Amino acid sequence: MATTKQKRLEQKRAAILSAAEQILIRRGKNATMGDIAQALDMDKSSLYYYFKGLPEILNAILDKEYYDFSLNIHDIRRDNKAHVDVLKEMARVILEFYHDNIEILLIILTRIFPLFLEPGNREESTAINNYMDSYHLANDLMLEEIRLALQGGELATEFAPELVLQTLRGAIFGVCAVWRYGKPGRSDIPSIVEQLFRMYV
Amino acid sequence: MATTKQKRLEQKRAAILSAAEQILIRRGKNATMGDIAQALDMDKSSLYYYFKGLPEILNAILDKEYYDFSLNIHDIRRDNKAHVDVLKEMARVILEFYHDNIEILLIILTRIFPLFLEPGNREESTAINNYMDSYHLANDLMLEEIRLALQGGELATEFAPELVLQTLRGAIFGVCAVWRYGKPGRSDIPSIVEQLFRMYV
Numbered sequence: 462m463a464t465t466k467q468k469r470l471e472q473k474r475a476a477i478l479s480a481a482e483q484i485l486i487r488r489g490k491n492a493t494m495g496d497i498a499q500a501l502d503m504d505k506s507s508l509y510y511y512f513k514g515l516p517e518i519l520n521a522i523l524d525k526e527y528y529d530f531s532l533n534i535h536d537i538r539r540d541n542k543a544h545v546d547v548l549k550e551m552a553r554v555i556l557e558f559y560h561d562n563i564e565i566l567l568i569i570l571t572r573i574f575p576l577f578l579e580p581g582n583r584e585e586s587t588a589i590n591n592y593m594d595s596y597h598l599a600n601d602l603m604l605e606e607i608r609l610a611l612q613g614g615e616l617a618t619e620f621a622p623e624l625v626l627q628t629l630r631g632a633i634f635g636v637c638a639v640w641r642y643g644k645p646g647r648s649d650i651p652s653i654v655e656q657l658f659r660m661y662v
Numbered sequence: 663m664a665t666t667k668q669k670r671l672e673q674k675r676a677a678i679l680s681a682a683e684q685i686l687i688r689r690g691k692n693a694t695m696g697d698i699a700q701a702l703d704m705d706k707s708s709l710y711y712y713f714k715g716l717p718e719i720l721n722a723i724l725d726k727e728y729y730d731f732s733l734n735i736h737d738i739r740r741d742n743k744a745h746v747d748v749l750k751e752m753a754r755v756i757l758e759f760y761h762d763n764i765e766i767l768l769i770i771l772t773r774i775f776p777l778f779l780e781p782g783n784r785e786e787s788t789a790i791n792n793y794m795d796s797y798h799l800a801n802d803l804m805l806e807e808i809r810l811a812l813q814g815g816e817l818a819t820e821f822a823p824e825l826v827l828q829t830l831r832g833a834i835f836g837v838c839a840v841w842r843y844g845k846p847g848r849s850d851i852p853s854i855v856e857q858l859f860r861m862y863v
Contacts, residue, residue, distance in 0.1 A: 520789040544811035588721040610745035631836030635828035
């Protein structure tokens with residue numbers, strides 16, 4: 462009896478998660494427990510019997526994905542390949558993970574990178590707002606130059622202008638992430654820039 | 663008289679900022695108004711007469727830097743260069759800006775990217791913690807493979823292993839930043855990976 466009950470509970474939870482995923486993909490972080498209950502034609506208090514709230518639903522949806530991702534990453538290393546191929550496969554698996562879950566992950570990432578992911582957002586700190594302003598100013602100007610460089614054939618890449626901008630920005634941010642533990646000389650910067658730009662030639 | 667008083671106020675503020683910058687570079691976000699007052703051998707209430715608090719000090723220190731940065735970015739475009747060279751100079755100026763101000767900027771960036779910049783941090787959300795765990799797991803494995811690929815000559819780059827990892831991670835994150843507005847087919851991922859890896863060959 463207990464097993465049947467347990468099984469029914471699991472089935473119900475799976476049905477809820479499936480409906481919730483659709484709602485979350487469509488409504489993002491604005492989705493409510495009410496929206497999910499409505500989509501399932503159940504009342505909100507019944508929904509709360511199965512899940513304590515949206516964070517628990519979000520977590521249940523991603524749990525399986527994280528698990529698959531970890532297995533994948535470990536499996537890649539088990540085969541005997543060149544290390545550079547292992548790396549490329551890892552990068553592929555990471556990108557596939559983001560590709561498959563981007564709508565759900567954005568709900569999480571918006572918490573971790575609020576100012577980067579929601580361009581209109583302002584902080585109470587003037588220093589943070591000024592930082593974001595200078596960041597966006599530089600991005601606008603760079604995007605213009607990227608478009609012109611692509612049109613004139615100065616850059617040879619399949620990436621669209623936005624993708625050139627954001628991968629470059631991301632890589633620059635990666636450089637800074639390392640600098641926090643120790644900076645090279647300022648004169649090393651031009652050669653770092655050259656190396657980042659190899660992505661686009 | 664008023665001008666002299668104004669001038670003295672400015673001089674005092676400049677002296678405070680100079681001392682504050684040293685304290686902030688040394689103590690980061692743990693620095694207090696008390697630390698700064700102590701370094702200047704003045705009492706805290708006098709310090710508050712010149713600056714309402716640490717955020718105002720932080721902002722005053724960065725204000726000039728942001729201004730120089732914006733001028734620089736605009737100047738680069740005024741000369742008639744190939745667009746790709748304009749882009750490289752912009753990347754250089756951005757990196758120089760981070761290079762010169764990383765200690766102060768980290769105080770800001772820690773607010774914007776708390777979980778990425780302070781690896782030990784945990785969130786109350788299980789989904790966010792799981793995301794960060796899978797992120798760090800993948801990073802550890804990739805770093806090992808990067809080291810082996812560099813030792814074996816499979817990657818040809820002047821970048822240290824950490825720099826390869828973080829620029830790759832940043833570029834991957836840049837890809838996702840674009841995907842939030844529209845995803846390509848999943849089958850496009852391998853060619854994106856190849857293009858990112860051009861940085862390291």
